[in-house]
Amino acid sequence: MTEIAGSGPVAVDADVRWAMHAVRTHCPIEWPQGSRCLNCRAPFPCSTYGWAFDVLVNAGWNASQIDALDSRTGPWS
Numbered sequence: 361m362t363e364i365a366g367s368g369p370v371a372v373d374a375d376v377r378w379a380m381h382a383v384r385t386h387c388p389i390e391w392p393q394g395s396r397c398l399n400c401r402a403p404f405p406c407s408t409y410g411w412a413f414d415v416l417v418n419a420g421w422n423a424s425q426i427d428a429l430d431s432r433t434g435p436w437s
Contacts, residue, residue: 376419382412383429 388395388404397406405413416426 375415379412379415379419380429382408383416383426384431386412387430387432 386397386399386406386409389398390396391401395404396402397404397409400406400408413426417423
């Protein structure tokens with residue numbers, strides 16, 4: 361993110377692209393211990409997903425649009 365004087369952080373195109381990729385790859389899967397990140401296996405939401413979610417919200421996305429990025433056909437795909 362880029363900081364613009366007096367306006368706080370602003371998402372730039374590169375941040376949004378990385379955030380979209382992060383949301384797709386750091387998505388929740390169910391384990392016996394609870395919901396975990398598919399990529400890093402940390403408890404979900406992991407820190408990468410949290411960062412990506414914040415970037416996309418900052419860029420004007422809503423939660424439904426962010427959830428739609430998860431296009432898996434099954435729980436392990």
